[in-house]
Amino acid sequence: MEIGKGTLPTFTYGASLGLTWRDFDFSLLLQGVGNHQVYYNNQAFRFVTVMGQSLIKDITDNAWTPENPYNSKYPILRNNSNAKNNIASDAFVHNAAYLRCKNIQLGYTVPRNITKKVYISNLKIYASIDNLFTITKFPGLDPEVGADVGYPAVRQYSLGINLTF
Structure with missing residues (x-):
C-alpha cells in the first residue's frame, strides 16, 4: 500500500517585497512548499x-x-x-511543508549631494540576513532537505557597502 502523496509538494510558493522610502530601501524574500509528505x-x-x-x-x-x-x-x-x-x-x-524567510535586507543610500564632494557616484550601506526563520512542523533539521539527514539552514548576517565612482 502506498503511503503519502508522492515525492513532490502539492504546491510551491514564494513572495518578494520591495519598499523604498526616501534614501532607505527594504526587501524581503519568502519561499516555501505546502502539503509535502516525507518518509523521514x-x-x-x-x-x-x-x-x-x-x-x-x-x-x-x-x-x-x-x-x-x-x-x-x-x-x-x-x-x-x-x-x-x-x-x-x-x-x-x-508533512514537510514550510515557510522560510530566505532573505531580508535594509539599505541606506547616501544622498548624492554628499557623495559627489568626495568623487563618489553612488554609496549604499546595507545589512542583510539569509534564512532568518523557518516555520514548519517537520521534525528534521531542514524541511527543504526532507528525508535526508542534512544540516540546518545556515543563518548568515552580512554588512555591505556598494560603492560606485
Missing part, C-alpha cells in the same frame, strides 16, 4: 542506541514506555539491534 528515514532507523548513535528529542520524549503505553508516538527504545524497531510505518511520514 533518519527518524525511522533511530530507535536503537548502539555504537554512539544519537536520538532526536522528539523520539526520546515520545517513545513507548511501561509508564506511557497509550500516548506514545514511537516504539520502545532499545540498546541493541531489533528488526521490529526498524519496520517501515506511516508513523514516520511527516
Whole structure:
C-alpha cells in the first residue's frame, strides 16, 4: 500500500517585497512548499542506541514506555539491534511543508549631494540576513532537505557597502 502523496509538494510558493522610502530601501524574500509528505528515514532507523548513535528529542520524549503505553508516538527504545524497531510505518511520514524567510535586507543610500564632494557616484550601506526563520512542523533539521539527514539552514548576517565612482 502506498503511503503519502508522492515525492513532490502539492504546491510551491514564494513572495518578494520591495519598499523604498526616501534614501532607505527594504526587501524581503519568502519561499516555501505546502502539503509535502516525507518518509523521514533518519527518524525511522533511530530507535536503537548502539555504537554512539544519537536520538532526536522528539523520539526520546515520545517513545513507548511501561509508564506511557497509550500516548506514545514511537516504539520502545532499545540498546541493541531489533528488526521490529526498524519496520517501515506511516508513523514516520511527516508533512514537510514550510515557510522560510530566505532573505531580508535594509539599505541606506547616501544622498548624492554628499557623495559627489568626495568623487563618489553612488554609496549604499546595507545589512542583510539569509534564512532568518523557518516555520514548519517537520521534525528534521531542514524541511527543504526532507528525508535526508542534512544540516540546518545556515543563518548568515552580512554588512555591505556598494560603492560606485
